[in-house]
Amino acid sequence: MNDFLLNTVYFELGDAVGRENVSIRTADKLSHSMDYFWLPRMYVDRGEFPPEADFVVYPGSAQEVSKVLVIANYYKIPVYTWGGGSGSQGGALPVKGGIILDTKRMNKVLDFDERSMTVTVEAGMIFGRLEWYANERGYSLMHYPSSINCGTVGGFLAHNGIGVLSTKYGKIDDQCLSLEVVVPNGQILQTSPVPKHSSGPSLLGVFIGSEGTFGVITKATFKLFKMPEVRKFRAFLFKSVTDGINAGRDLVHRVKPSIIRLYDEAETVSLIRKVIGFAKPGAFMNVAIEGDADNVELDEKHMLEIVGKYGAEDLGADYGEKWWESRLTFFYPDKCLDFPDMYGTIDTVSTYSNIEKIYDAMKAAVESFEGVRFIAHFSHWYEWGCMMYDRFIMDNPPEDPDEAFRLHNEIWNAGVRAALENGGVINDHHGVGIKLGRLMKEQYGPSMEVFEGIKEKLDPNGIMNPYKMGV
Amino acid sequence: MLTYEAKKTINACRFCWMCRHVCPVGVATGKENNGPRAKAMFLYLNEKKGNLEGEIAQDLYECALCNACAANCETGYEPAIYIREARANLAAGGLVPEKVERVIDALERTGNVYGANIDMQAWEKECKKDCGVLVYAGAAALIKTPENVRAFLSLLNKAGLNASLANANCSSVAAEYDLLGDVAEVREKATKCASELSSHGAEKLIVLDPSDAVMFKQKYPAWGIRVDMEVVTATSFVAGLIDAGKLNIRRQSGHVTYHDPCRLARDLDETEAARHIIAAMGYELSEMLESRKLTRCCGGQVLAAHAPEIVEKMAASRAEEAARTGAEILVTACPGCFANLDGGEYIEVADIFSLLDRCT
Incomplete structure (x- = not known):
């Protein structure tokens, strides 16, 4: 962008949101150039600058977002909605320059309706602070992802995220009742006031998971839950992953736990030593059941019957209680995967019939790369299947950024294609972003036309988050 | 130049947002740069590429050094370490933003960040002298909330104590330390302050402002500087008076x-x-x-x-x-x-x- 045009747009944006809420400073552009995606981090690690926006804008309301989009649409400048920047798929990265629209000034709780048990909030609020707000009144949103401290309400909705209690309380698309979305022509749209109806298809479903490619989410209403009277943990060791998966399916149907985490043999080897003090082969499972004490007592009886049927060894409650207390610890420095390793989470979801096939195929595909290892666990369980949270790790990736870039993408292609070829999907709960956009057509084929049609109608100039989600 | 400890902390924080929800600056402003991660990323790239210090100076000062991030960090990293060091480097390199420079000038001129003169003689008239306890009210209290200082002195009187007010012209070391980092100039001020306080000959120093109390109780000893009396926070001292039945409430x-x-x-x-x-x-x-x-x-x-x-x-x-x-x-x-x-x-x-x- 030439200086003349830059100054012109800079002036107009300042007019729209207040001069103090627009920046062209290097520091502001730099901090919005890297999220949790390994590739931009690798650039920074190697001392390179990832692609930067031309402007960083902090609107304070849906009306201000609308003004920003009208300006961007007129000048045909890309807009990247930025919440916490805690996405792992490069979904918020300003890869084509333009405007970073940071939502974090929009951080107020607008309505707390105890009668309907709902809360309405602006989309830039840090989700953890929303949870605290609900906790103050004895409620919870029951959405506890590892990014709860750093991600925003809008960010979680934009990539359709999930929390560790999802098996009982659902994904964020199960928890959200309605949305306000600003689209590129400046219109402020509302989805239906409630999510369940026969008044046409779900508009909510169009925008949740659309990754900022159709518009900017500015407001959302969520369900509230009462804190459970009891949350009890129990760990088990199964002889095989197959036994564990079958038991998990039965648990979902009869008990509805809040947490089921089943680890593959590779992860079990390292976990089980910590739990019982010595190595033992098998598949380790951690389960949580919760609710009123009398119901939980009955659930516990049924749970023990189910795992007993599959020959599991009962390892007690200690592990689960400690895991719950430290569930975020694994995402802090020195505890999480970090440089110099190359790593990625190729999470996918499928039916019980297919999930093990995907595990085998993905493990083989990923481990065909020299020096790459693969670990996995299964969590987020449904009546029909479950999610596989797997990771590839390479200890000594190439130092050269271009070589590392290519190898990284080759491993991802191989892993995701293994999922797609065996009945899985590109991703379960981290989204698509720029990381996996190229693979969307491989999953959807001609069905991509539906997304492309919506995109063309809502965003004819293609300004919303270009090159993301494959549209 | 940054120390090994600062570089290690920068490496840990450059890719981590886990304390975002507790950073009081970021929570209030919503600005991405108001939190440890952006600062660490800038300083890391500055080490690798150079020439960024001037661009990021403003961001390095937009922090209250309240340590919420460190208290929340499950690994135990303290971002304040690199933020203070970076500020020291900015000061040494003449890259302090103008509005911060004005505050540093005020500190140097008057010993407080407000650039206000404190009339200690007038304050001394409000105190009883030659007593066992010395009160360090600090510049913030004397200038911004004088009525609260008077209330505190009144409480001490009601408890039967004659308190003397320490000379507040002894420069605000806490403010200097926050603005300039751990540099020789700050330690010199601390040494001078300790010597002035010790000359009162009191047994106890009651400190009203927690920022000053941190200096006297933690930083001075770490710098090898002695204040020859027991240092107590005002809150714990008054709680002790209540326990001893000295106040009729x-x-x-x-x-x-x-x-x-x-x-x-x-x-x-x-x-x-x-x-x-x-x-x-x-x-x-x-x-x-x-x-x-x-x-x-x-x-x-x-x-x-x-x-x-x-x-x-x-x-x-x-x-x-x-x-x-x-x-x-x-x-x-x-x-x-x-x-x-x-x-x-x-x-x-x-x-x-x-x-x-x-x-x-």
Whole structure:
């Protein structure tokens, strides 16, 4: 962008949101150039600058977002909605320059309706602070992802995220009742006031998971839950992953736990030593059941019957209680995967019939790369299947950024294609972003036309988050 | 140049956002740069590429150094280490932003961040002399909340103690340390201050401002500088007076909440003395979720001196949280906090010693 045009747009944006809420400073552009995606981090690690926006804008309301989009649409400048920047798929990265629209000034709780048990909030609020707000009144949103401290309400909705209690309380698309979305022509749209109806298809479903490619989410209403009277943990060791998966399916149907985490043999080897003090082969499972004490007592009886049927060894409650207390610890420095390793989470979801096939195929595909290892666990369980949270790790990736870039993408292609070829999907709960956009057509084929049609109608100039989600 | 410790912490923080929800600056402003991650990323790239310091100077000063990030870090990293070092480097390189430079000039001229002259002779007239206790009120209290200093002195009198006020012209080392980092100039000021205080010959130094108490109790000893008397925080001293039956308190009815000063709660690990005083007054206390070591800084006086627009947002956000408890009064135990929080739209604010003075 030439200086003349830059100054012109800079002036107009300042007019729209207040001069103090627009920046062209290097520091502001730099901090919005890297999220949790390994590739931009690798650039920074190697001392390179990832692609930067031309402007960083902090609107304070849906009306201000609308003004920003009208300006961007007129000048045909890309807009990247930025919440916490805690996405792992490069979904918020300003890869084509333009405007970073940071939502974090929009951080107020607008309505707390105890009668309907709902809360309405602006989309830039840090989700953890929303949870605290609900906790103050004895409620919870029951959405506890590892990014709860750093991600925003809008960010979680934009990539359709999930929390560790999802098996009982659902994904964020199960928890959200309605949305306000600003689209590129400046219109402020509302989805239906409630999510369940026969008044046409779900508009909510169009925008949740659309990754900022159709518009900017500015407001959302969520369900509230009462804190459970009891949350009890129990760990088990199964002889095989197959036994564990079958038991998990039965648990979902009869008990509805809040947490089921089943680890593959590779992860079990390292976990089980910590739990019982010595190595033992098998598949380790951690389960949580919760609710009123009398119901939980009955659930516990049924749970023990189910795992007993599959020959599991009962390892007690200690592990689960400690895991719950430290569930975020694994995402802090020195505890999480970090440089110099190359790593990625190729999470996918499928039916019980297919999930093990995907595990085998993905493990083989990923481990065909020299020096790459693969670990996995299964969590987020449904009546029909479950999610596989797997990771590839390479200890000594190439130092050269271009070589590392290519190898990284080759491993991802191989892993995701293994999922797609065996009945899985590109991703379960981290989204698509720029990381996996190229693979969307491989999953959807001609069905991509539906997304492309919506995109063309809502965003004819293609300004919303270009090159993301494959549209 | 950054130390090994600073570089190690930068490496840990450059890709980590896990403390975002507790950073009081970021929570209030919503700005991506207001938090440790952006600062660490900048400093990392500055080390690798150079020439970024001038671009990021403003961001490095937009931090209250309240240590909420460190208290929340499950690995135990302290971003304040690299932020202080980076500030020292900016000062040495002449890259301090103009509005911060003005505050540093005021400090050098008057010994306080406000650039105000304190009439110690007038204050001394309000005190009894030749006593066993010496009160270090600090510049924030003497300039911004003098009525609370008077209430505190009145309390001591009611407890039968003759207090003398320490010479506040001994420069605000706490402010210098925050603005300039751990440099020789700051230690020299600390040495001079310690010597002046020791010359009073008192047995006890009662410190009103938790920022100053952190200096006397932690930084001075770490720098090998001695203050020849026992240093106590004002809150713990008054809690002791209550326990010893030295104050005759008329119990009150009413509903309050308490804002833990960040340096008192986190750095000095003192959270219960103020609650003890509140209980002794008979008030019903409702806690905010962000209390004790999880307390949320309201901005402090140093940040308020060069970025009042940020501190206004921080204080309003904290006061709004206090009002949500249903309390009628937000009680503070720090002159800087009182100055920031008082006069807002959400809740009445009271200094803990003034409140106690009114019911004794």
